[in-house]
Amino acid sequence: xxxxxxxxxxxxxxxxxxxxxxxxxxxxxxxxxxxxxxxxxxxxxxxxxxxxxxxxxxxxxxxxxxxxxxxxxxxxxxxxxxxxxxxxxxxxxxxxxxxxxxxxxxxxxxxxxxxxxxxxxxxxxxxxxxxxxxxxxxxxxxxxxxxxxxxxxxxxxxxxxxxxxxxxxxxxxxxxxxxxxxxxxxxxxxxxxxxxxxxxxxx
Amino acid sequence: xxxxxxxxxxxxxxxxxxxxxxxxxxxxxxxxxxxxxxxxxxxxxxxxxxxxxxxxxxxxxxxxxxxxxxxxxxxxxxxxxxxxxxxxxxxxxxxxxxxxxxxxxxxxxxxxxxxxxxxxxxxxxxxxxxxxxxxxxxxxxxxxxxxxxxxxxxxxxxxxxxxxxxxxxxxxxxxxxxxxxxxxxxxxxxxxxxxxxxxxxxx
DNA sequence: TAAAAACTTATAAAACGAAAAAAGTTTTCA
DNA sequence: TGAAAACTTTTTTCGTTTTATAAGTTTTTA
Numbered sequence: 001x002x003x004x005x006x007x008x009x010x011x012x013x014x015x016x017x018x019x020x021x022x023x024x025x026x027x028x029x030x031x032x033x034x035x036x037x038x039x040x041x042x043x044x045x046x047x048x049x050x051x052x053x054x055x056x057x058x059x060x061x062x063x064x065x066x067x068x069x070x071x072x073x074x075x076x077x078x079x080x081x082x083x084x085x086x087x088x089x090x091x092x093x094x095x096x097x098x099x100x101x102x103x104x105x106x107x108x109x110x111x112x113x114x115x116x117x118x119x120x121x122x123x124x125x126x127x128x129x130x131x132x133x134x135x136x137x138x139x140x141x142x143x144x145x146x147x148x149x150x151x152x153x154x155x156x157x158x159x160x161x162x163x164x165x166x167x168x169x170x171x172x173x174x175x176x177x178x179x180x181x182x183x184x185x186x187x188x189x190x191x192x193x194x195x196x197x198x199x200x201x202x203x
Numbered sequence: 204x205x206x207x208x209x210x211x212x213x214x215x216x217x218x219x220x221x222x223x224x225x226x227x228x229x230x231x232x233x234x235x236x237x238x239x240x241x242x243x244x245x246x247x248x249x250x251x252x253x254x255x256x257x258x259x260x261x262x263x264x265x266x267x268x269x270x271x272x273x274x275x276x277x278x279x280x281x282x283x284x285x286x287x288x289x290x291x292x293x294x295x296x297x298x299x300x301x302x303x304x305x306x307x308x309x310x311x312x313x314x315x316x317x318x319x320x321x322x323x324x325x326x327x328x329x330x331x332x333x334x335x336x337x338x339x340x341x342x343x344x345x346x347x348x349x350x351x352x353x354x355x356x357x358x359x360x361x362x363x364x365x366x367x368x369x370x371x372x373x374x375x376x377x378x379x380x381x382x383x384x385x386x387x388x389x390x391x392x393x394x395x396x397x398x399x400x401x402x403x404x405x406x
Numbered sequence: 407t408a409a410a411a412a413c414t415t416a417t418a419a420a421a422c423g424a425a426a427a428a429a430g431t432t433t434t435c436a
Numbered sequence: 437t438g439a440a441a442a443c444t445t446t447t448t449t450c451g452t453t454t455t456a457t458a459a460g461t462t463t464t465t466a
Contacts, residue, residue: 021458024457024458024459025458025459025460026458026459029409029410033409034408034409035408035409035410035411036409036410036459036460036461037408037409037461037462038408038409040459040460040461045459045460046458046459046460104417104418141379141382141383142375142379144369144371145366145371145375145376145379145380146379146383148365148366148369148371148376149356149360149376149379149380149383152356152359152360152365153352153355153356153359156355156356156359157352157355162351162355163348163351166347166351168347168348168351172345172348173348173351173352176344176345176348176349176352177348177352179344179387180344180349180352180383180384180388181383181384181387182387183386183387183388184382184383184384184385184386184387184388185383185386185387224428224448227427227428227429228428228429228430229428229429232439232440236439237438237439238438238439238440238441239429239430239431239439239440240431240432240438240439241438241439243429243430243431248429248430249428249429249430307447307448
């Protein structure tokens with residue numbers, strides 16, 4: 001693999017695991033067994049490296065979402081799988097990563113986050129609309145609001161430690177939310193599919 | 204009305220409208236046409252006044268919730284009415300109020316907030332349990348998680364300005380959330396009641 | 407030639423102090 | 437007697453300086 005790509009993948013892992021601030025360019029160089037000069041030959045500055053890390057991660061995510069879509073039988077299955085992966089990924093991210101991004105890379109954050117969030121909302125909206133078209137979701141719901149709310153809900157869930165205090169695992173909380181949410185939007189047909197999926201997962 | 208009670212009510216209104224920091228003891232005295240000495244005869248210090256304001260507000264809220272419970276035909280009606288009032292009240296609170304509480308009255312905040320939040324969750328939980336007992340809500344849901352999530356959801360909604368950016372009114376967003384949420388927990392019987400309530404509100 | 411080390415520079419956090427504002431107290435006066 | 441004004445004290449804010457750390461650059465060396 002090309003050295004530049006290797007630097008992106010390695011430093012992304014480090015940023016996600018320890019945060020941005022606490023991973024220095026020296027750390028990255030040492031961890032990869034290269035000199036800082038080599039890194040600076042491929043990236044203008046740390047923020048440039050960080051930006052390329054994030055873009056790389058996004059492209060990975062997009063690929064994964066398309067894979068899931070292809071392998072799912074209906075919108076509900078797609079939603080469950082995507083959400084499960086999203087929450088699993090969220091749990092791996094050190095809170096310092098987002099905190100550092102906001103604090104020390106405010107400009108980059110302001111540039112990337114709104115677009116990223118909007119993409120996520122649009123992704124959810126498209127799935128919901130597909131669900132309505134397939135007779136799985138009710139047609140009397142404001143899908144846009146639903147998409148925004150679900151997005152916010154999952155974000156809040158990972159940020160806060162409400163569930164930790166109550167001895168509830170994030171994954172259980174997440175399952176409950178998604179289940180209530182999809183049932184709340186589902187038609188009779190949708191409810192049947194949900195029950196079928198639940199039974200499958202039990203066994 | 205007793206002067207002490209009048210001070211509590213007036214200063215609470217001012218705190219909620221403008222925040223805590225920007226309402227000085229001089230402001231309160233001037234607004235009430237009394238001297239600061241009079242205020243300090245009834246309250247040890249500003250934080251004491253603030254604390255009594257909050258407790259007063261809580262007792263009002265409790266009374267209101269009991270009224271709503273009595274006047275409702277079923278749990279769903281109770282939930283809708285309580286939530287509607289809660290959101291209406293939230294909108295009236297200047298964000299500076301909560302910000303000041305956290306920043307300048309951290310100790311008081313740490314003392315009151317967790318208890319307050321827990322009470323709200325328990326209130327929701329009791330309603331959900333009643334709903335299950337009445338055959339309105341499904342019995343296969345983790346009610347505790349549901350209660351926490353709904354609570355958090357409404358809190359997030361008022362804090363963030365997601366909906367403002369999307370030109371969605373807070374009240375519309377709130378209605379969508381509550382509708383999806385209650386439908387997601389409802390049995391067939393519950394769904395029928397929800398539809399009936401919706402029809403009533405249309406006309 | 408590229409890693410390692412040594413270096414300079416930029417940034418951020420911490421420490422400090424002055425100034426401002428408001429809490430809390432005392433005095434004045436109607 | 438209690439409102440209004442004047443006062444002291446405490447707290448917060450704001451600007452400055454110092455210090456430390458890590459970014460970014462250059463030099464050394466294997």
